[in-house]
Amino acid sequence: MSKPALKEVTSKADHITPHWHQNAKEIQKFGTVISDMPIGLDESARLEITGRLNVLLADTASLRDLYKKSHWHVSGPTFYQLHLLFDKHFGEQVELVDGLAERIQMLGGVSIAMAHDIAETTRLQRPPKGREEVPVIISRLLEAHKIILDDARKLAKRASDVRDDGTNDLLISDVVRTNEMQVWFISEHLVEMPLVFAR
Template identity: 50%
Template sequence: MTGTWRTDPFLTDGLLNRILADSTILYNLYKKHHRLVRGPLSHQLHLLLDKHAEEQLKVIDLVGERVHRLGGVAVADPRQVAEMTMVPRPPDGAEDVPAMLCRLLEAHEIVIGAVREAIERSAADRDDGTAGLLMGEVLRTNELQAWFVAEHLAAAPVVGV
C-alpha cells in the first residue's frame, strides 16, 4: 500500500497545505521576534520564542508528511507559502514587544481556526489519521503556545497591530 488511499484535494491541497503555509509563517514570525526582542523580559522571551519556533518546525514537518502520505504535494516553496498563507505580513524591522506578541496571537488564531475546520472535514471523511494528527499535535501545540504568549501579554499594554 502506498499510503495514497485518501486523495481529497480540498483537504490535502487546500486545508492541510494552508495550515502548512500558515505554520511556516508562524515559525518565521517566532524566529523574527526571537532575534529582535528587547526590554526587561528579553532573555525570558528570547528563550520562549525560540522554543516555540522549534515546536512549530515539528508541526510543519508532521503536516507536510501527512499531505504527502495522502497523495498531495506539500507546499514548500517560500513564494507559494506567501501566496497561500492567511497570516498578515508583519512590518519590516523591529516592533515593540506587545505588538510582537499580539501579532503571534493573531497568527495562532488563524492557524487554530484552519485546524479546527480541517479536523471537522477529516472526521466527516473518516480520516482518523489526519484528525488525530491535527488534534494531537497541531491544535494542542498552537493552543498551548497561544496561552503562553497571552500570559506574557497580560501585564503589557495592548497595542494595535
C-alpha cells in the same frame, strides 16, 4: 606511469564526477493527488484535504518564521525570557511544519515548500521588516495562532467527516494542542501584574 595507466585513472575519475546539470519534467503537479493510493480514502476526499492542509501548512510555516523573527528582534526588560521562549516555540512549529507536509505526502498530494509559494498562500498578516515593541510582537503572534487554531479545528471536523482519521489525529493531537499551549505561554506576558508590591 605509462599512458594507458593514466588513461585508466582519468576514466575512473570521470566515472565518479557528479552529473549535476540535470532537468526533467515534474513527476507530480502541485494541487494533485496520486489517483490510486491503498489507504482506504477516495481520491476526491484526499484532494480536498490536501488542498486545505497546504493552506494550513503555509500558515504554520509563516508562524514558524514569525517566531524566529520575534526571537531575533525582541528587546526590553523581558528580553531574556521571551528570547528563549520564542526560540522554543519556533522549534515546536518546525515539527508541526514537518508533520503537516508529511501528512500531505501520505495522502498522495504535494506539500507546499518554498518561501515564495508560502508567502503567496498564507493568510497571516505580513509583519514589517523592522523591530516592533513587545506587546505588538505578542499580539501579532496571538492573531496568527487564532487563525491557525480556527482553521485546524474546522479541518479536523471535515477530516473526520470523510473518515480521514490520520489527519484528524494530527490536527487535534499535535496542531491544536501545541498552538493552544503556545497561546497560553505568550498571552500571559500581556497581563498587567505588579512586580514587587501587590495592589
